[in-house]
Amino acid sequence: MAMMHSFNLALRMLWRDWRAGELTLLLSAVVVAMAALSSVGLLTDRLQRGLARDATQLVGADLVISGDRPLNPDWAIQAQAAHLRSLQSVGFPSMAQVPGPDTENASGTSYPRSKLVSLFATEVGYPLRGQLKVADGSTERLIDPSKEPIQRGEVWVDAVLLRSLNLAVGQSLQLGEQQFLIRHEIRYEGPRGAGFANFAPRVLMRFEDLPKTGLLQLGSRATWRLWLAHQDSNESQGHLLALKQQIERALERGQRLETLENGRPEMRNALERAEQFLGLVATLAALLAALAIALGAQRFMQRHWDACAVMRCLGLSQQALAQILLLEFATIGCLGGGLGSMLGWGIQAALVSLTATLWQTSLPAPSLWPFVQAWLGGALLLLGFALPALLRLWQISPLAVLRRALPNRSARVGLAWLIAILLASGLVWSYAGQLKLAGIVLGAFLGGLGLFALVGLFVMQLIRYISARRLSGQPALSAFQRALNSIARRRQETALQIAALGMGLLALLLLGMTRTDLLDAWRAATPTDAPNRFVINLQNDQLDAFSAALRELGQRQQVNLAAPRYNPMIRGRLVTLNQQPILPEDYRSERAQRLVDREFNLSYSATLPQHNQLVAGKWFDPSAPQAELSIETGIAQTLGLKLGDTLGFDIAGTVVEARITSIRKLRWDSMQVNFFVIMPPHLLAEQPQSHLSAFYVPAPLANAVDNLVQLFPNITLIDTGAIARQVEEVLRKVTQAVELLFLFALAAGVLVLYAALLSSRDQRLQEVALLRTLGARQRHLQVEQYWEQAITGGLAGLIAATLAQGAGWALAHVVFEFAWQFKPWVWLIGGAGGALCGIGAGWLALRGIVSTPPLLTLRTMN
Structure with a gap:
């Protein structure tokens, strides 16, 4: 009964304050706080989910399972039973050639018109997320793979393959024992990735045609994949998550889940910084909202201390006064929260609508969570930053009517401010994300x-x-x-x-x-x-000739073409750690097992590459008595390596040992050549090696540079x-x-x-x-x-x-x-x-x- 009386009195005070204009600032502060939190939350949520959706287009699906052997067929059956979209694919490097007689190059040497390609055989629907851009002649267009799939007996190929083999759309390409019709020229394929296996010119074909080629044999370095995507509903997303958890528990050696983080390292920094900055904006908005609440509560206290003192003179207890004030503030919070949420939704909708032409695709619809988060955040801010003012208000003595003075700040008020700071800190943490x-x-x-x-x-x-x-x-x-x-x-x-x-x-x-x-x-x-071109497999005796060819092309077209910087690459397998043999079975992580089970791309350099950053240790000391090496930070973390560890690499039958003296962080978004392990020149300069380089080619020289593969048929030139x-x-x-x-x-x-x-x-x-x-x-x-x-x-x-x-x-x-x-x-x-x-x-x-x-x-x- 007393609570109902307090509630009625609180409503009457609220109505009186509203008519007198006493709530303008406080209500405005609550509305501003809620509008800031909800609009930033909604817009950030839509942008992040939009970026995540676009990122899945770079992966090609919502979930990809890959392995070095055929995957468990039950996974595809379970995906179909859960009404998920799925398809299988297999990719591996192979040779493609032009049917017919051999060709002579400019020096008169006869050679078959062939090229190392990245062959990718897929079922209908690839990719499940995103589109492919192809060209028929000079016309580019986007293709919806579900409506216009690759047909049996045809292939879609990269433009660089057409140029290097002097082919055109409509001609034939020999793959193993089968000839295929070239239907389209691939201009853009988001899920391809940036691994060296995918740098060779791409050839897409139907999964059902692969057996006819006879190329997939026992021992082929093939990667099998199962691509999964949900049906854009909460129920379907739940089915995909459940299947993902089931597959994770059943993964075997050589199998893994591919995501944007581990499949597209060149995109990682950009998306991480995007999320961090969006979190920073939301954090600042939350702090500004807290400041607005505190100012509004301060003015509310100043305007109501007379009325509270009179009610205390008339016999109202401190407990009853506290209930009335809390109920009034709760009502203000609900009213301001509703108005602020609607205002926040309108602001973010207007911003998205005004900039709709900037986005190639529409942003996802707002979800419910930002509203809930804004309401909870606004309630915490209102409670935390209004509590110090309310404590001083309901502690007013009846003598305040005569003494005309507010009560002194007590320990309770200090504690209330501490609670407010802790609540704001928790809110900032939730919006910042880290x-x-x-x-x-x-x-x-x-x-x-x-x-x-x-x-x-x-x-x-x-x-x-x-x-x-x-x-x-x-x-x-x-x-x-x-x-x-x-x-x-x-x-x-x-x-x-x-x-x-x-x-x-x-x-x-x-x-x-x-x-x-x-x-x-x-x-x-x-x-x-x-850099927009990578060249791989250049030999020592070809470096000068390749540079001269580039220089001649630039002079002929009167285009400034910078001389490329060549990076030596040596293949070596990690065999010892601190003089003890190292095996894949020594690690539980599937990625660590793969690193130990395959060869590393090693390189040597006397100086630290410009796009590398030392995070621990120091660069090579020419006078050091022991052999040194520098390792990338991600590999060091995966394999549990630290400064001072000694690694041994088997290079063409010779074990080269060196001590880790520095750890580097690589910039994958620099588009430069990166190596996980670098050693001083005196350790690797005499080892069997090839060279690779990354360089920039202006648009007028693109076709001419790509045609250099005819002069150097052993190299792979990648766009x-x-x-x-x-x-x-x-x-x-x-x-x-x-x-x-x-x-x-x-x-x-x-x-x-x-x-x-x-x-x-x-x-x-x-x-x-x-x-x-x-x-x-x-x-x-x-x-x-x-x-x-x-x-x-x-x-x-x-x-x-x-x-x-x-x-x-x-x-x-x-x-x-x-x-x-x-x-x-x-x-x-x-x-x-x-x-x-x-x-x-x-x-x-x-x-x-x-x-x-x-x-x-x-x-x-x-």
Whole structure:
């Protein structure tokens, strides 16, 4: 019964406060918080699921199981029983040739028109996700594999194969014992990947035609795959997940699950940075929302302490007052949460609609989880950051009616602030997605609060000194002096305003700087002149001739063609670890077993490659008494290797041992040649080797360079431009997502600044009324107000710029891992921008104060 009475009283107070306009700021803060969380959550969810969906197009399915022998046929049967889409394929390197007599090259040597190809036999429907782009003559078009599959007796081939064998669409290609009609020229195939086995020119054929070729024999280095995709429903996704878990438990040696992470390493960095930056934007939005809630609750407390004190005088207990206030806030939270959620949904829908032309495919529909997450987050923020103000409010003594003073802050209020910080930390962690990113952002904000407090105390003392001196001259100087006096007079309010402005500006500056540097780092990773050709299997006596041929082509077409850098490659098998034999059975990880079971591509270099980064140890010392090697960090983690371990590689019957003295991190998105293991030249220079290189070919020379395989028939020339275009496409979409979320975070920051200034409106209204009663002119008061907001905003902007530089450096080096440079112009932008934001937000929040009749204001004062 008492609870119902409290609820009714809370509703009556809520209605009274609503009619009196008391809830405007608090409700607006809740709406802003919920709109920020829901819109960022919804947009981030849609973008991430859209990127994940597009990423599955790079894999070709939702799940791929691969193995070095035919897979368990029961898996395909179970997939069909679960109504999943599935198909089988097998791929392996083989020789393709042109039917007919041999051909003579420019030197008169006769050779068969043949080429090493990556043969890929698949059932109808490949790929299950994504499309293929083919060309019939000069016309390119996308093909839906479910509607236009590969027919029996035909093949689809890469353009480089047609050029190297001087073939055209409509002619025949010999594969083993069977001839096939070339139906299409492949221009784009997303799931191909970037492994060396897939770098040879691609030939697609029907799975049912493979036995006729006689190419697949016992001992063939073939990879069998089962491709699975759900039916785009929750039930079908559940069936796929259950089948995946079942297959994972039944995997044998030589079998694995292929995903974007382990199948497409060149895409890994781009997608990881995309997720990190989207998490950063959501984190900043959550902190801005918490700040808006705190400001709204502070003003609510200031406006209601008289009413609460009167109710306490009339006999209302503290427990009953607490129930009323909590019920009122819960109602505000539900109302603001509903309005904010609808506003957030509308904002993200409008942004997606306005930029629909930027996306080649539509984004997935919003899911329910971002709404739930926003409601939970908003409730935690409202509870956490309103609790300190509510505690002070329901602890008011009845004597507060006479004493006109708020109760002192107690230990409970301090504990409430601690709870609020912990709740905000948990929310930031959930939106950031990783502890490291959340820790850096929270550290910057908490450090900012402490720095704002220290600087605020110093500024108060400085302003006291300045305002004590007599300033004379123009009216602007008098207004400036009065502005300083006003700031010195309201120490707590000014410190709060500086903190609010500074936090908002810190979020905006940090987001803006990180966004710019992150995009620059992405573009630098895959520049316009990134390598788009790989050449493999060049012999020592062919290096000069190949360079001369490239140079001659460039001179003939008057195109600047940079000389390629050749990298030696030696094949070796890992056989010992610290002088002890190493076997695949020594490891439980399937990937570790495969690494030990196959040959490594080794190389040698006296200097660290430019696109490699040392993460541990030091580079080779020419005077070192022991043989040294450098290993890639991922391989080291997989095999459990560390600095000081000695590895032995069997190279053509000779075991070469060396000690690990450095661990490197590779940039897979650089499109450069990368090696897992590098040794000094004196260890490997005399071993049997071939050479490979990556270089950039301008478009006018593309066909001419690809035709060099006729002069060097033993080499394999690979067009990696399609892989670079995939990276570029993903980065383009991520860039657009970043820009959209940046604009929304900017709008959320402006709203927080408005809320900070609105919280001091009542006190300023009373001061202006008294000053005008004493004869102050309206115009002078207006100028004084602008000076005060400019000074406060400028100070907040300078502090925010300083913190943004430090936090930006930490994010660049610890989270995103890109180069960082301190930017002096940030202080100029922070100071000037803070002053302008202070003036603009001050005009918006405090407009009408100077023009309000003093008598109207004085009548409302007690």
